[in-house]
Amino acid sequence: MDMAPKSSDEETKDGSLIETTDPMKISNPGEREGVDDAEEDNDSDSDSDSNWDKDSFDGREYHTSDHSDYSDEDLQRRARFYNRKVIETKGFFEPSEDFPIYLWAGISTVRDLDKDVWKGVSGREFLGNMASECVAKYNKRKKKNVKFERILRANFNPGGRTKYYITFAARDQSDSPDDAPLVEYQAKVVWSAGQTYPILCRPTSPPKLVEGDGGDHLKEVAKVMEESS
Secondary structure: OOOOOOOOOEEOOOOOEEOOOOOEEOOOOOOOOOOOOHHHHOOOOOOOOOOOOOOOOOOOOOOOOOOOOOOOHHHHHHHHHHHHHHHHHOOOOOOOOOOOOEEOOOOEEOOOOOOEEEOOEEHHHHHHHHHHHHHHHHHHHHOOOEEEEEEEEEEEEOOOOEEEEEEEEEEEOOOOOOOOOEEEEEEEEEEEOOEEEEEEEEEOOOOEEEEOOOOOEEEEHHHHHHHHO
């Protein structure tokens, strides 16, 4: 799992985003996040309530600027598409061929979940451990019984305090422990100096069922219920 480059995001007053670092090639690159997560960086206590369940993306909207940072129209279009997806998905975007070819810092996708982060620990296991901590805190705060199942995908914003945006499959067994559906959840967490700091855990909105053993094919719960009625 590539932990570089460090992020140095800047944002213009109109909400458009600009680059401040050298480009890095990745598999599903984008331009920038441009979001201030300062309040999350202050969460030094992983069990505190002060910053739990607070999303720095809440209330943000993407606004296209008339100013162009690029002479290449295709690159400008791709950069704007990436910026919009980051804001709309609050960092939990899926890979897209419409993103730019290079990333100038900000949020990128974990390319290979099965690659070792360090010896004997795969990215999938590393992310699963962090997601499980978020689930445990979610269950404690919400008095739920959600059971983590598996990682689906993940994004990350590298730096001294790396932020992970983890999408995973889980079952809420609070009311129906025997036949709870497999549902898509999101967890946001900071990892720094070997420590995990959960930020939030929630079902994807709108809710989505995870179908199949591979967990890759997703359907909105509402649509599934409509089809079965």
